[in-house]
Amino acid sequence: AQKVTQAQTEISVVEKEDVTLDCVYETRDTTYYLFWYKQPPSGELVFLIRRNSFDEQNEISGRYSWNFQKSTSSFNFTITASQVVDSAVYFCALSENNQGGKLIFGQGTELSVKP
Amino acid sequence: GAVVSQHPSRVICKSGTSVKIECRSLDFQATTMFWYRQFPKQSLMLMATSNEGSKATYEQGVEKDKFLINHASLTLSTLTVTSAHPEDSSFYICSARAQQGIPPEAFFGQGTRLTVV
Numbered sequence: 001a002q003k004v005t006q007a008q009t010e011i012s013v014v015e016k017e018d019v020t021l022d023c024v025y026e027t028r029d030t031t032y033y034l035f036w037y038k039q040p041p042s043g044e045l046v047f048l049i050r051r052n053s054f055d056e057q058n059e060i061s062g063r064y065s066w067n068f069q070k071s072t073s074s075f076n077f078t079i080t081a082s083q084v085v086d087s088a089v090y091f092c093a094l095s096e097n098n099q100g101g102k103l104i105f106g107q108g109t110e111l112s113v114k115p
Numbered sequence: 116g117a118v119v120s121q122h123p124s125r126v127i128c129k130s131g132t133s134v135k136i137e138c139r140s141l142d143f144q145a146t147t148m149f150w151y152r153q154f155p156k157q158s159l160m161l162m163a164t165s166n167e168g169s170k171a172t173y174e175q176g177v178e179k180d181k182f183l184i185n186h187a188s189l190t191l192s193t194l195t196v197t198s199a200h201p202e203d204s205s206f207y208i209c210s211a212r213a214q215q216g217i218p219p220e221a222f223f224g225q226g227t228r229l230t231v232v
Binding site for chain 2: 035043047091100102105106108
């Protein structure tokens with residue numbers, strides 16, 4: 001069965017600190033996709049990244065970076081030099097290739113960045 | 116990225132009435148649309164999957180007679196909450212997928228916050 005676990009419910013940091021959001025997934029499929037979304041208080045989901053199961057290369061986009069490790073079924077997300085505007089709920093999600101594109105979401109991590 | 120528009124963004128309705136929420140793909144044809152529900156402080160849970168021109172597939176525990184989904188065209192899917200009750204108050208959000216056979220790209224609408232009083 002597919003499952004996504006974000007063990008950190010809430011994280012609070014002070015501006016300029018680095019913060020890592022953890023994501024662990026379970027799947028029996030060999031082809032799957034992992035996503036990260038940001039959900040600000042307004043509610044919309046902001047797409048951050050998609051990674052397929054065959055691409056374990058880490059990715060960096062500005063202050064954001066992602067560490068995908070199939071050996072530990074993890075897809076962690078790091079924000080470097082956090083800013084107040086990073087405050088939001090962050091969701092990790094899984095889509096299996098044979099499921100037509102539907103997403104299984106983790107429980108979400110609420111990040112609060114204080115000035 | 117592609118644009119998905121959801122309307123209305125907020126709605127308040129009286130208990131017992133029905134509410135329709137629209138999800139439109141503005142610049143691509145969506146063969147598949149997904150409807151999710153999110154209760155406060157919780158995750159997003161898939162309610163149903165709709166494919167254009169066919170009946171929606173509902174997740175376990177979702178009442179298909181209460182949450183009517185119509186996907187009559189490649190750019191529009193609607194979710195109707197029938198005989199709404201206060202426990203249906205939630206954030207409903209749709210996503211749309213362009214076509215099969217390519218990596219899934221889930222483009223989300225802005226969401227609809229439903230309050231049943």
